[in-house]
Amino acid sequence: RSATQVAATGKDITLAFSAAPDPMKLLRRTVDSPVFSSLVFDRLVDLDKKTLQPIPLLAKEWEWSKDRTSLVLKLREGVQFHNGRALTPDDVIFTLTKAQDEKSGAQVAPMLKRIKNMEAGQNEVTLTLSGPTSNLFDALMFVPIVDSTTYGSGKVIGTGPYVWGAFTAGTQLQLTRNEKYWGGSPEIEKITIKAIKSPQAQLSALQSGQVQMVGGIPARDIKTTSAAGKFTVSVTRPSYQQTYLGVDVRTKPFDDPKVRQALQYAVDRKRIADQVYGGYAEVSSLPWPANTPGVTQDQVNRYSYDPDKARQLIKEAGAEGAEVTLWAGQTPIFSSVLDIVQYDLEKVGFKVVPKLMDATEFQTLVVNAKLPGLNIANIGLVSVSPLTGISTANPARPGENTSRLDDKKYVELQQAAYGATTDVARDKANHDLSEYLLEQSFHITLAQAHEVVLWDPSIKSADTTFLGYLNLAAAKRGA
Amino acid sequence: MILEVEDLAINARGLPAVDGVNLGVRPGEILGLVGESGSGKSLTALSIMGMLPAGVRASRGSIRFDGRDLLKLSQSELREVRGKDIGMVFQDPLAYLNPRLTVGDQLAEALTVHGASRGHAAGRAAELLDLVGVPNAAARVKDYPHQFSGGQRQRVLIAMAMANEPRVLLADEPTTALDVTVQAGILTLLKRLRDETGTAVVIITHDMGIVEQVCDTAAVMYGGHIVEHGPARTLLTRPRHPYTAGLLRSVPRLASEPVRRLPVIPGAPPDLAERPPGCPFSPRCDRADDRCGERPPLDDGFACWHPLSETVLAVREPYTPPEPRASEPVIRAENVTVTYGRRKRAVRAVKGVSLTAAPGQTVGIIGESGSGKSTLARALLGLLPAAGTITVAGRSWAGASKAEQLAMRRAVQMVFQDPYLSLNPRLSIRDTLAEPYEVHGLCPAEEVPERLGVLMDQVGLPRPFLDRYPYQLSGGQRQRIGVARSLAVEPQIIVADEPVSALDVSVQAQILNLLADLRDEVGVGIVFIAHDLGLVRHFCDETLVMYQGEVVERGPSHRLFEAPEHPYTKTLIAAA
């Protein structure tokens, strides 16, 4: 036998992902979530990628109270956990309560905190809110429903199409299909998830037929295999990789909005999109997608690349030749972004001191907001909706954030957005928030990168959720 | 003639290392091939074995071994002859044994490679070891070479060479690396083997003494030529070739009466590159005329145009030991003990030795290798910590301040054994000799060059040599530098640790005379360490005999050598 021929058989597939599944933080969105979370777990709802409207999953239908402060979720009948237990309203309440707690690490905790009270009914759950919450479904589609009896025991038990099987931390996970899946037993019998960090290793594994999918690798690296044409590239909507230039508004000269705006003009987003993300990214002045309701084209293109304008603004602010520190964590992607941004900023007359440090060290500084000057990093969930974005991501959160911007107006805008339950109101809220970000320019979008997955052509109808999580319930494997 | 070498010429990297050598040896005969280092002895032997090193080849002549010309044989044919018909024993017994194989295996191999069965070979190995007189051979075959003493190793090598009862045995300096007492044993062994097996033996040596003791016939080699050959007796008593004569004279022998200065052969052994077409010795020969340099003399027992008519060996200036000048001892050593290493692995190299050394006098120290001579010497110079008291001009090394030590060092100096190791290769002679002046500040800097000049004159070297590096000097010249260095501080005592052992016989005399002159003219006292009894007897007023770190006997040289008391001294003198 030759190891190059032995790929998986028709009934099972092997996936290579950059991060190893880690069952320790199921409620949190971490780098490894996309590869298994939606295979093992179900959410109450998902969102439609185009209309952004909720799609029923475990919650088969729902009903708002008039004042939009309470929601009744009717659960699907006959749903079973992998350990044979039937799904009960208590499981939903358990999960949501857990997710409300910061300790669970769930990014949407701040939004879920707005749930004052939860009641289990006859196969239904009633959520009572502290106030209108326009983006509640963003939170619900985020949280995987876990088995209340085993959660936290290290066991991983959900209701999803695949059952968590043989697992070696940091290296490999095996999933077997859940014959009793409420949505019907999946085609693929066995899924093996391999953790392969190096993109090169992943790609050569794909090319030599050892795996049928590679994910979580920098999109640009896909271009680097001559064989790119031979594989199907599936692109999910911008998600976890909104790459931004964070500005500490308390370090000179960035206390002056003019200078911050100058930054917006200075950075060549097109080049970042092409060169760092191999074109798999959207060029926009805003963190959230262009098709976000209420956002205007003008806003999207507000700051197109214009060094002269930048210089002029800097001149006006009298900040020529200012020395600025530019922080970033050590990954191939970020060091390239840093390369370009440093170059662009020097072009408009800043003296840049690059500080590229290893990811963990950088992480520490981010958490403790110890990044005087500028920093490059990325966040997720801003892609879901403006409100959800700013409510979940430290760097842009109203109140305390890594940019150390403390502005009542911002908080008011957030509250307004929560209250904006009608489409009209929501559109306005989105527009105003966008406008505020553009004007304040403390959180400068560099790229909305797509999450890219490379499939072996033999795999058909593999899909991803709104969040870009793998969804293989309907996947098939042909010749 | 079982083995006959005719007109053999050997070319070593383009140079004529051996040129027209004729040799012959009969069964049961012992031939002594004598000559100084570099005269071509080893190459001659190796060419007989067909084992000349790379870049060296026999360019002319023939080597007949019972009718066959060995030079014409193929390697595989030669291999048959080697070790079977002709055995060879080399100089340094340890280096020539494989440290990783038991002695038994190595002996057996000698047999198996010539077709003996393993079992038989193994049995024979023990016999052989016994034959050469290694006690309880049967057990020792399992031991490794480093577990044997030097003498025993040499016996092992001989056993190996004799394994297949060869008809010719070549022994290249079989005893040079050994102590006198051990030497004697090896020589008698060779004799015995010859008597028992009737092999023809060729002993290569630079020691006339050996010729005297064991050889039937002898050939003297010089600069690649055989300058003289014939029955050992006649050659020793009535040499016809000036070189042979010179050699015999310049080596003080126990038998002969001591003299003040040894007659020397001037100059140094020839350099292959510039050897005259004629007699190789002519450049150093006092009888030589133009003809000698141009035309090689005919060989009829001796190759010389002006052979010595009658023996001139007797001609030596009669010697009356100078009145031991009544002078205060400078070095006083009282029961000195030196220990190397700690605790378990401690070696007491010198045990309770006492001696005094006074200006103008010579104290000789003899003893076999490892008896502690060098250690004692180094202790005297305060080079290593010693128990007991050693005072120099009244001060003791122990607890002497830096300044005091410096002063003491002016009083005693040392000449080292190996002139190759005792000069720093990176320093020019000038730097080496200037050092004493610098550290002692003996004279203003501008005077130093002149002083160095004087030193060079004193040790008889041309002043221009000051700017040479050690590797540009011959062994004898280096040793002169060593002496010069010790003279620089005008010491009262010079400790000379085997100052001539590493030198060619004909050069030894020059150094010895140099020391003698210094003693008698400058009045330096000398502590003279040697293992050659002849030298000491000839050279020293008083002699100490060391054995395993202890002085077993001491006394005025003439008394000690005429009437030794201690048994060890007796054996020592008997052996020499």
Next chain:
Amino acid sequence: MAFWLRKALSALLTLWISSIAVFGLMRLTPGDPAAAVAGPDATAAQVAAIRAELMLDQPLLTQYGHWIGGLLGGDPGKSFQYNRPIIDLLGESVASTVQLAIAGIIMIPVVGLLTGLALVSRRLGKAADAFATAALSLPVYVSAVILVFLFAVRLKVLPATGEMSFLEAPDLSVQFLILPGIALALPAGAVLGRLLATEIRRVRQEEFVLTARAKGVPEKRISRRHVLPSSLGPFVVEFGIGIGELLGGAVIAEELFARNGLGKLMLDAVQNRDYPMAQLLLMLAITIAVIAQLVTEVALSRLDPRIRLEAAA
């Protein structure tokens, strides 16, 4: 006997110093393990909570004591990253690295011996010399890239990366080992080869070879029986040291060939400040190196009776 005792003691001393070095090194590296565990966009509050949970708020001495105590008690503690007993995590990685190591241990001396013998042979000498020098000059990470490109991507005869358990499918797992093995063996083997060659050349000059020749021993036998054994000393030493470094070398090799071995584990651990894991693996690497040293000395004494018997004395 005291000889070995001394050796063992100094080895222990080395290990102890190393443990301090390792512990200190990890603490010196900036970056908060808690932050790494918490991951991006965690709040300071969450991180603080984790810090306490990981006992990182305790004084260093306590932490060191706790760690060493655990090690000596056979419990290296829990991994920060995976929040599991480290022991449970090692299993497969050990297997993977051991396989790689074995591949190396087999290939390196083979390459070494062949190169060495070729180097001293009259016919192959020149070619071998060229090969050895080239192999030396190519760092592992370069030869690896080239090997993968040729054999996996272009020729498709060998799997590019990844691995397979030897127990499940020996025939396959071996194929996965070939490329990494070669990548490791080329430079290391070349070093050994050259070492062997120089040694052989030296030994050939030794006098006892003359004796053998004088006995009439055929050249072949001289090389086999007298020269080669005497030449293996430095070869063994270097090889021993090489083995000691295999775990370290695995870091690169595993990174390049996407093998989930101890090397990768160590790399991740250090990068994520997974103190207990990193410390354990670093200590493991050092221990192996130290032991290799010791064993080498034994092997050496086997080769050379002089050492053995002095040691015994």
Next chain:
Amino acid sequence: MTAIPADRKWIRAGRSTKGLAGVILITLLVLAAVAGPLLLGVSPYEQGADALAGPSGAHLLGTDEVGRDLLARTLYGIRSDLLICLVAVPLAALLGTGLGLLGGLTRWGGEVIQRVFDVLLGFHGVILGMAIALVISPGFVAVVTAIVLITVPSFGRQARAALLQQLSREYVLAATTVGASKARVLGRHVLPNVTDSVTALFAVAMANAVKIEGGLSLIGLGIQPPEPSLGTMISAGSRYIQVAPQYALVPVLLLAALVLGLTLLSDAINRERLRS
């Protein structure tokens, strides 16, 4: 037997064919590194829109992922590698020799230093390098420090061995007997001969230095962008080995050439040492 002063050795080394080849290789590389950029006149930092472009008139070797000229970067890369060698190796040599001598001269010192070396050797180069690069944030200093620490033991041991050998030499004793002070003996008679055997390690050490730099870059801890170095270019370039082979391969070849040159040279030197 007759030792030749060191300077001669180097010259002799240069004469042997291998040594000559080494010298030539290195000279060429140094020239390329020093003169190359001037002749080329292209900035290695200038970015452009066309990334990973193939060789063209504008960019003889094409461009990297952010549109910088590869040729320029490669040349500067050689420069920084040479710089690293020239800074790190002599440092290591000094430190190592110093420690080695200390170890050889003082009993307890010897023990401690031996242990320290053992520990350093216990860490594999890569790991030690990684740790250091993390402690003092990655970059030139880190790389140099790493190389120094990794290289120090080999120098130390060599120096110690040489020292012990020297101390037993008779000319050292001779110097003492004529009254030279300990300091003088060391400085004049021992050290020069020690340095001699230590210098022989230089070339090898440099070759290793280059390799280490590359190894660190591989795990992203080498020289940091935008500064180019052969190592960083190889690790970055090997990502594009299929679309832009020249990106990785040219630095690979140059790096190999550099190491090769140094290896050849060190071979030649060592041969000379054995001969004398």
